[in-house]
Amino acid sequence: MKQFVWETAEKIDQKLAKRIRNIRKRRSISQEKLAAMCNVSYGSIKRFETTGKISLLSLTKIAMALDCADEIRNMFTEVPYKDIQEVINETR
Structure with a gap:
């Protein structure tokens, strides 16, 4: 069964940015300090x-820099199969 996507890519990006901002603030890191920590402007x-x-x-x-690299590393590690054809295609 096809799942419906109710959010746009932009909305998902904004939610991700909000999560990152919350982690930064929870750790009392300014935007300037984070920029220096990760070498991003x-x-x-x-x-x-x-x-x-x-x-x-x-x-x-x-x-x-925020010690959240595992979340990025594991982002697509447990993607469920869409259908039986994907399982068959993977074994070829």
Whole structure:
């Protein structure tokens, strides 16, 4: 059965940015300090937290600086099969 996606990619990006911002604030790290910790520009950090727009490399650097790299590393490790055809295709 096909699942419906109720959120846009932009909305998911914004939620991810909000989660990252919450982790940063919970750890009492300023945007400037985070930028220095992960070697990503302050402007990129600020833009990400505002709009959700950032490169994957910068997101990975931020996750590493916040000690959340496992979440990035494990992002697609347990993707369920869509149907039996995917199982068959994988075994070929």
